Amino acid sequence: MIHHWQDLVFSLGSIVFTIALIPAIIEKRYPPMSTCITTAIMLVVYAITDATLNLWLSTIAAIMSAAIWAMMGVKQIEQHTE
Numbered sequence: 001m002i003h004h005w006q007d008l009v010f011s012l013g014s015i016v017f018t019i020a021l022i023p024a025i026i027e028k029r030y031p032p033m034s035t036c037i038t039t040a041i042m043l044v045v046y047a048i049t050d051a052t053l054n055l056w057l058s059t060i061a062a063i064m065s066a067a068i069w070a071m072m073g074v075k076q077i078e079q080h081t082e
């Protein structure tokens with residue numbers, strides 16, 4: 001069963017959360033590494049779950065958001081090794 005309106009709501013929510021991260025990325029004020037990595041992992045779990053429900057827009061949006069959180073985690077690691 002495909003839930004079109006739920007897919008739109010979930011994907012738009014992920015996109016809004018991703019856009020909300022832009023100031024942190026621009027100003028290089030990243031959240032703590034543990035927050036970044038944990039959030040990225042959970043978003044991947046959500047993406048897998050969305051994919052099993054055929055919520056493809058939500059899957060893509062969750063993967064995009066997970067990638068940004070993972071990149072911020074990597075940036076935190078880089079800052080601590082410099």
